[in-house]
Amino acid sequence: MALIAAEGLGVRFGAVQVLHDVSLRIEKGEIVTLVGPNGSGKSTLLRCLIGVQRPTRGRILKAAGLRVGYVPQKLHIDATLPLTVRRFLDLPHRVPEAEARAALEEAGAGHVMGRQMADLSGGQFQRVLLARAILSEPDILMLDEPTQGLDQPGAAGFYQSLEAIRGRLGCAVLLVSHDLHVVMSASDRVICLNGHVCCEGTPAVVSAAPAYRELFGTGTKGALALYRHQHDHADHAAHPHHHHHEEA
Template sequence: MTVPLISAKDLSVQLDGRPILQHISVEIAAGEIVTIVGPNGSGKSTFLRALIGAVPLSKGRVTRAPGLKIGYVPQKLALDASLPMTVQRFLGLPRRVSTAAALQALGNAGVPDLCNRQMTDLSGGQFQRVLLARALLDRPQLLMLDEATQGLDQPGAAAFYQRIEQVRQELGCAIVMVSHDLHVVMAASDRVLCLNGHICCQGSPQMVADAPEYRALFGTGTKGTMALYRHQHSHSHDHGPDHQDHHHEHERAQ
């Protein structure tokens, strides 16, 4: 039996005496991409923070594999616009990293040429790629992203998700991401978790898209859009016809 990278058993969280998450049990296996969707206020970000130990549990437990390395990409990060800082210097906070390590992480994030750019000069998409690179510096076994495409347009979000799939192929890490991009999330996911204070439904992208609980939260109008982005590429991650079709689906949808 394969030991999961991280698992939650009967996880519950209260903030200011108000229940945010209740009775959540889930396991994340090595190499899989799990996407968490749900309406605003459903506890998605809190769930990620509970998994990494950033918020206390009111009930239940989280178990991590020994020595588990986790990379985390926050929803957003505010930097002082008056503070000059290159991308490499940013990647070296709080501990300095070598130029080679910075270049490798930026390459994994798909932006190998940004090393000497000023952080304040980056576009929104470039800034998110740098945050991704920072999370990849230690080559994590588990990468967590909290609505990392917030503020990006649809092509930018789709490109970011394609890069996440490439990161999974290159590093072999599992990925857990919170997303509001219902129209592109299907392409990148092995499993979808629909959250609204508790797990409403979970399973393959198509299974969740067809679930009454999901339709009740997001309406029936999302299914046709999401079907276009159905998870189509092969799990061998070769570059055969399935892989090409997957990218053509993206291009037609733009």
């Protein structure tokens, strides 16, 4: 039994069909990366899987008692609202001090416990969101573009933390990514989405697939285009080039 599966999922917003006949399964312990161009339905699919978006057709199946940890793409916290990291981890349920500290340490943000949420850098903020998501010891972690806006070392460090957490908890990880060339090295499976599942498989299989090259191989703006010229090298995941945005 998969931890979570989608069968024949369709989502329509008015006249726009965002997802069409999407099926996927995620098994215990695997890291699955979901990639696709803007508007391909990645976030909509994630919202269906966590249960906040109802599909127009098809169904979501979940293992009994499934615990999901969710790291949203963006979380806006009013800069005028006094909210420390420690208090944030107590939402919605109070967490013992030792557990809060351990989760922050594991997410790589052990030094920010007393800081204001509004004062954190982008990388620190994402790591605090990750800490909050792992407090429930989830069976599956779902993350929506968690490294967007981070520089390459920041993104790589975040993914290392994620791999270590997967190793300890044995949880599955579903990662919606804009940043294929960093993520793929850790992924057991990659799913390319463009309203429907275009291709899926191991990183090596997907990066050679015509459907993938059609989506990302020519003229794409942004991080995925940087991956293009490395397709034919065995070490395509090892030395990604990246613009520097913000430190983790």
